Amino acid sequence: MAYTNSTTAPASAHDHSHADGHDHDDHGPGSWTRIFTTTNHKDIGSMYLWFSLFMFFVGGSMALLMRLELFQPGLQVLQPELYNSLTTVHALIMIFGAVMPAFTGFANWLIPMQIGAADMAFPRMNNWSFWLMIPAAILLFASFFVPGGAAASGWTLYPPLSIQGGLGLDMTILAIHILGASSIMGSINIITTLLNMRAPGMTLMKMPMFCWTWLITAYLMIAVMPVLAGAITMLLTDRHFGTSFFNAAGGGDPTMFMHIFWFFGHPEVYILILPAFGIVSQIIPTFARKPLFGYASMVYATASIAMLSFIVWGHHMFTVGMPAAGQLFFMYATMLIAVPTGVKIFNWIATMWRGSISFETPMLFCIGFLCMFTLGGFSGLVLSIVPVDITLHNTYYVVAHFHYVLFPGAIWGLMAGVYFWLPKFTGRMYSETLGKWHFWLSAISFNITFFPQHFLGLAGMPRRIPDYALQFAEWNMISSIGAFILGFSQLLFVWNVVSCIRSGEKAKAKQWEGADSLEWTHLPSPVPYHTFETAPVLK
Amino acid sequence: MQKAMNMKFLNIKACCAAIKNYSLARFSTLLLTIFGSTAAWADYDVNILPPVTPISNQIYGLHMYILYVCAVIFIIVFAMMFYSIFKFRKSAGAKPDVNFHESTLIEIIWTIIPFIILIAMAIPATKTVLDMKDTSNPDLTIKVTAYQWGWRYDYSAEDFGFYSNLSTPWSQIGQPGSPATEAKGKDYLLEVDNIVVVPVNKRVRLLVTSNDVIHGWYVPQLGVNQYGIPGFIKDAWFKAEKIGVYKGQCSQICGKLHGYMPITVEVKSEADYAKWIKDGQAKWGKGAALTASNSAPKADAAAEDSAKKFTLAEAKDHGEKVYAANCVACHQLTGKGMPPAFPALSGSKVVQGPMDAQIGVLLNGRPGTAMQSFARLNDTDLAAVITYTKNSWDNNTGKIAQPSDIKAARKI
Amino acid sequence: MSATTGGYYFAPPSKWPIVGSTALLFMGVGGAMTMNQIQPYGWTSLSIGFVILVYMLFGWFGQVIRESESGMYNPQVDASFRWSMSWFIFSEIMFFAAFFGALYYARAFSVPWLGDLDNALIWQGYDAKWPTLGPYIGQTASNQFGAMSPWGIPLLNTVLLLSSGVTVTWAHHAMKANHRGQLVMGLFLTVVLGFTFLGFQVYEYMHAYSELNLKLTSGVFGSTFYMLTGFHGFHVTLGAVMLTVIMFRCMKGHFKPNQHFGFEAVSWYWHFVDVVWLGLFLFVYVLV
Numbered sequence A: 001m002a003y004t005n006s007t008t009a010p011a012s013a014h015d016h017s018h019a020d021g022h023d024h025d026d027h028g029p030g031s032w033t034r035i036f037t038t039t040n041h042k043d044i045g046s047m048y049l050w051f052s053l054f055m056f057f058v059g060g061s062m063a064l065l066m067r068l069e070l071f072q073p074g075l076q077v078l079q080p081e082l083y084n085s086l087t088t089v090h091a092l093i094m095i096f097g098a099v100m101p102a103f104t105g106f107a108n109w110l111i112p113m114q115i116g117a118a119d120m121a122f123p124r125m126n127n128w129s130f131w132l133m134i135p136a137a138i139l140l141f142a143s144f145f146v147p148g149g150a151a152a153s154g155w156t157l158y159p160p161l162s163i164q165g166g167l168g169l170d171m172t173i174l175a176i177h178i179l180g181a182s183s184i185m186g187s188i189n190i191i192t193t194l195l196n197m198r199a200p201g202m203t204l205m206k207m208p209m210f211c212w213t214w215l216i217t218a219y220l221m222i223a224v225m226p227v228l229a230g231a232i233t234m235l236l237t238d239r240h241f242g243t244s245f246f247n248a249a250g251g252g253d254p255t256m257f258m259h260i261f262w263f264f265g266h267p268e269v270y271i272l273i274l275p276a277f278g279i280v281s282q283i284i285p286t287f288a289r290k291p292l293f294g295y296a297s298m299v300y301a302t303a304s305i306a307m308l309s310f311i312v313w314g315h316h317m318f319t320v321g322m323p324a325a326g327q328l329f330f331m332y333a334t335m336l337i338a339v340p341t342g343v344k345i346f347n348w349i350a351t352m353w354r355g356s357i358s359f360e361t362p363m364l365f366c367i368g369f370l371c372m373f374t375l376g377g378f379s380g381l382v383l384s385i386v387p388v389d390i391t392l393h394n395t396y397y398v399v400a401h402f403h404y405v406l407f408p409g410a411i412w413g414l415m416a417g418v419y420f421w422l423p424k425f426t427g428r429m430y431s432e433t434l435g436k437w438h439f440w441l442s443a444i445s446f447n448i449t450f451f452p453q454h455f456l457g458l459a460g461m462p463r464r465i466p467d468y469a470l471q472f473a474e475w476n477m478i479s480s481i482g483a484f485i486l487g488f489s490q491l492l493f494v495w496n497v498v499s500c501i502r503s504g505e506k507a508k509a510k511q512w513e514g515a516d517s518l519e520w521t522h523l524p525s526p527v528p529y530h531t532f533e534t535a536p537v538l539k
Numbered sequence B: 001m002q003k004a005m006n007m008k009f010l011n012i013k014a015c016c017a018a019i020k021n022y023s024l025a026r027f028s029t030l031l032l033t034i035f036g037s038t039a040a041w042a043d044y045d046v047n048i049l050p051p052v053t054p055i056s057n058q059i060y061g062l063h064m065y066i067l068y069v070c071a072v073i074f075i076i077v078f079a080m081m082f083y084s085i086f087k088f089r090k091s092a093g094a095k096p097d098v099n100f101h102e103s104t105l106i107e108i109i110w111t112i113i114p115f116i117i118l119i120a121m122a123i124p125a126t127k128t129v130l131d132m133k134d135t136s137n138p139d140l141t142i143k144v145t146a147y148q149w150g151w152r153y154d155y156s157a158e159d160f161g162f163y164s165n166l167s168t169p170w171s172q173i174g175q176p177g178s179p180a181t182e183a184k185g186k187d188y189l190l191e192v193d194n195i196v197v198v199p200v201n202k203r204v205r206l207l208v209t210s211n212d213v214i215h216g217w218y219v220p221q222l223g224v225n226q227y228g229i230p231g232f233i234k235d236a237w238f239k240a241e242k243i244g245v246y247k248g249q250c251s252q253i254c255g256k257l258h259g260y261m262p263i264t265v266e267v268k269s270e271a272d273y274a275k276w277i278k279d280g281q282a283k284w285g286k287g288a289a290l291t292a293s294n295s296a297p298k299a300d301a302a303a304e305d306s307a308k309k310f311t312l313a314e315a316k317d318h319g320e321k322v323y324a325a326n327c328v329a330c331h332q333l334t335g336k337g338m339p340p341a342f343p344a345l346s347g348s349k350v351v352q353g354p355m356d357a358q359i360g361v362l363l364n365g366r367p368g369t370a371m372q373s374f375a376r377l378n379d380t381d382l383a384a385v386i387t388y389t390k391n392s393w394d395n396n397t398g399k400i401a402q403p404s405d406i407k408a409a410r411k412i
Numbered sequence C: 001m002s003a004t005t006g007g008y009y010f011a012p013p014s015k016w017p018i019v020g021s022t023a024l025l026f027m028g029v030g031g032a033m034t035m036n037q038i039q040p041y042g043w044t045s046l047s048i049g050f051v052i053l054v055y056m057l058f059g060w061f062g063q064v065i066r067e068s069e070s071g072m073y074n075p076q077v078d079a080s081f082r083w084s085m086s087w088f089i090f091s092e093i094m095f096f097a098a099f100f101g102a103l104y105y106a107r108a109f110s111v112p113w114l115g116d117l118d119n120a121l122i123w124q125g126y127d128a129k130w131p132t133l134g135p136y137i138g139q140t141a142s143n144q145f146g147a148m149s150p151w152g153i154p155l156l157n158t159v160l161l162l163s164s165g166v167t168v169t170w171a172h173h174a175m176k177a178n179h180r181g182q183l184v185m186g187l188f189l190t191v192v193l194g195f196t197f198l199g200f201q202v203y204e205y206m207h208a209y210s211e212l213n214l215k216l217t218s219g220v221f222g223s224t225f226y227m228l229t230g231f232h233g234f235h236v237t238l239g240a241v242m243l244t245v246i247m248f249r250c251m252k253g254h255f256k257p258n259q260h261f262g263f264e265a266v267s268w269y270w271h272f273v274d275v276v277w278l279g280l281f282l283f284v285y286v287l288v
């Protein structure tokens, strides 16, 4: 068998450069069919990243269809029901299919390298976490083609609207169940790796920020994904087995679903951003050529954000008619999150202060991230003020808010990460020129797309509608034009990545002068298939 | 078959046509506006609509206040960042100061200052919240019941109630594959058949609920956005201080026609309001008021004449209007529906079959499907729409439903 | 050789995950179809999925057991197992928290609200007292139900589960002292107690359905009652099956006094199920 234990094989005796000669060639890179069985964290990391890129395009294409319909008033392209389905599945795919798997992909690639481990703690379960997403994706896609169409209740799946759905809604619920199982397994794996697999000397407070943010994210996921599972299980039994959780006639309450859903939902949005914070915290010091400012306070700030995230969910429900005391509690708690988030923003800026800054593509994306995420954070703060939320709730202002934190937040964090680590992953350099084009086109078109949505929201345009009154026509047209430029700009990214892999220039082991985490300082580029079978020696 | 369905949903040809057809004039005004005179900006809303109640005034003020504070923070913070980007750029020969990576003092300062700013925001907000939630001492109470996809208003004290539905015709909206045949009016999608009227300067308390799924009664200028939750009554209030017409829409996704559920509130002077009440009572009758049971809303008493005898032509004529207002959304103008979700009525066995069966479907709905009960329509309308469906498209039954048939069927 | 580092065992490529995913695909499709009465495809797909899942479980766990017994898991692997099992149980706690939350919400908020002054406009005369069928379902006499008394079978079940906690601890001490006989005996008693619990639970459900007229459809009380006790029962079943497997493994001589995490994991799980039951006993039965 392809293993041995420490008593028979001194770990230091390995030589990776000709791993193929060993008795375990089933281990090394081989035929492509190994993707079904691989237990290597780098393979699995890549699989996650490719999968999420694919899903990003699928979800993005759905958004473009929506923007096409919204290009002008009236119904032109989509039936309202299909529009609602596209909204719903766009969100589910972007969140569960694009952003979360992409972060997990980075976690797989980077965490073992950054803490000096040879692999993840549970390689087989790691493979399963990935492969569980496939049946879920199949269920989601297939739901468009069943009688009644895909779920059309918005990604928040509020009953009783979601009780009315058909087969497609059940498929969506089951898909979310499976994705939840995948996330929980992935998180347990990551958290165990971080807690138990660090090289000697790699104390918790020496871990790179990316590891820290993932530790906290994984904790959040383990805490809230089961709650989501509970909520949608109740939905399922209300739909098919006659329970009355969300049915007033039986003593239940549709609002109960919202409470349970948002108990998951709000921590979820931090799940979507914390790893991006981690990536940014790796990149900014690198290009400022200066250690991260206030490392310890960054850790505490991240932890505080996570803790606070459990007690703010009510801010999605200010209009359900909760008592004033409830509204005030949730408003104060929500506002408080601005403090630790602000600490992070200030720390990043202080990291640049008195640095020696250069502006390669990853850094550009991080600077863009800082500006745009902060804008999104501010609109969040505006929404957290109960009376203001009353007038903005479920309008395009909210859509603008969350795209500001999700696209330049989560997605740019990921893009920055891809550009940053691509040389390490592939041993080749991407094209800086193309990268910069990608950044500037995205930055400009993103703002064309989503900035006007603030105006639409302020003027009272509700979200989740395929058609709108005439006074909203101009801004919607601009927004749609922006969306198409934004969408097609992302093709540059794909082109850049693919041509980097196929024909990029050779990258150095330490491609970035200012990089200081283990994957840059201790490993060649590209990283060999097996790394750190002997723990690195840390000072 | 499923493939065909999806092809129908997504009509690429239509979308190309749409892009070609969009009004060039409109687009050029737009460009003009952006690049040309700033005066034209007034036409384009970029802020909260003018408030007309004490609460929406406070909301407006709060929003401006927070916006300015955030703008100032943004400018300060990013001035610092762009300064460092400029000053400490490598290309200008900046050397990193690697020891500058910790300062407890600074950290404390930038934790405390935002905290204080937040408190300064929270105080006025709290005041408004407490005002907003205080629904006591109303001068007038209106019960608002949402349903898929329209509203019902019940004036409890005045003993009447009525439905309020979108009145924009589908010929202005269009359908994928068959573009709108009529130009869009000024109040496109924001116009209703029956406007809800309130007196000026009076505290109006709304009791909001819903018949089916969650909806949101949202009129921004009145500072109200309240979910209607089936089975629960939630309240909100406003006091309009300016006579005028205020528009809003359903704010919570409620299914297919969520985008087609507008709200129009007219604020009238005391005297005009009193007159409207009188008219309303005459039009919508007594006995249709706030009901204490959860029974389906009572039939609309408007233009009710159960003794009337329709001729086929009359019935078809009237039925076409009822159909356009209530049924097209699902069963489509062509009567072909959108199978499999919404069945065709053209050629349907139920429609071509016995009268009673179809009356039954209309009065009771098909529980568990989108086909709800239309018992809320009056006997005349129901009879007319049934006759219309039985004698349109591929259906040529020649059968006529009379209001008395409906009346009889209701009794069972 | 590269499967280990410093003795840490990293699994070689394995077919089990993809087998498991296939199982879930069939089960997901089958489940959705079954719930929408698309038969016989629903049941067929569900059954195929289930069979594949069982095959995967046997295969995967079998492999883990072989690896463990041939001494490939060093103390660091053991620590990984401990961390992961703890986090897994944490996730299970959160799952139950959702249902306990629903129970709390119904009792503290939705039911009292339904009975308050404003809502009397809709639900006139609704007597908002727990346990309740809810305002509408309650209107017909045929739906009236009785709540379960806590002091009969539920109390007995509490005693059973608590004693099973004791016996599994006894077995653990025996394991550490390498008293194989006592170990198997302790496990055997635990399993017996566990299945007895389940038997009583089934009996209680039958009693509730036939005599108390308490059903899953009995308003929010029935919903929370059956979903909480049902999920708990499901977890007891899993736990009892796992304990049985562990018992057979002990009989075959698996585990060592100083290395037996498989055993411990299951006993942790068992204790967790036990604690959940105490919560249920208190909040579902006693505080009616």
Ligand code: HEA
Residues within 6 Å of the ligand: A156, A269, A270, A272, A273, A315, A316, A334, A335, A337, A338, A339, A341, A342, A343, A345, A373, A374, A375, A376, A377, A378, A379, A380, A381, A383, A384, A385, A389, A392, A393, A394, A398, A401, A402, A405, A406, A409, A410, B070, B073, B077, B113, B114, B115, B117, B118
């Ligand atoms: C990555 C995802 C993400 C992130 C990070 C956030 C961050 C925040 N969000 Fe957002 N939010 C979403 C994703 C996210 N949100 C989504 C998806 C929805 C809609 C869901 C749906 O309905 O479909 C939503 C909806 C939403 C609502 C509900 C709106 C409604 O439906 O009516 C609210 C209301 O309070 C809100 C608030 C906030 C706040 C206060 C923050 C804060 O964390 C922001 C903190 C950051 C800053 C404030 C900027 C930096 C700080 C400084 C520079 C310090 C100094 C600043 C001050 C003192 C002001 N969000």
Ligand code: HEA
Residues within 6 Å of the ligand: A056, A057, A059, A060, A061, A063, A064, A066, A067, A087, A088, A090, A091, A092, A094, A095, A099, A153, A154, A155, A156, A399, A403, A406, A407, A410, A411, A449, A463, A464, A465, A466, A483, A486, A487, A488, A489, A490, A491
């Ligand atoms: C991470 C999350 C994420 C991301 C990245 C995005 C990205 C985008 N989103 Fe989305 N969005 C959500 C999360 C996200 N969204 C959520 C949670 C909702 C709420 C849903 C609800 O209400 O329930 C929402 C809702 C939402 C709406 C509101 C719908 C409504 O309320 O009616 C709109 C409308 O403009 C929109 C637009 C867009 C656009 C234009 C992008 C762009 O950034 C996309 C960029 C486009 C691409 C990346 C596509 C590239 C494709 C091509 C270039 C075509 C070529 C094709 C092939 C080669 C196959 N989104």
Ligand code: CUA
Residues within 6 Å of the ligand: B146, B149, B214, B215, B216, B250, B251, B252, B253, B254, B255, B257, B258, B259, B261
């Ligand atoms: Cu009614 Cu949306």
Ligand SMILES: [Cu+2]
Residues within 6 Å of the ligand: A265, A266, A269, A312, A313, A315, A316
């Ligand atoms: Cu939130």
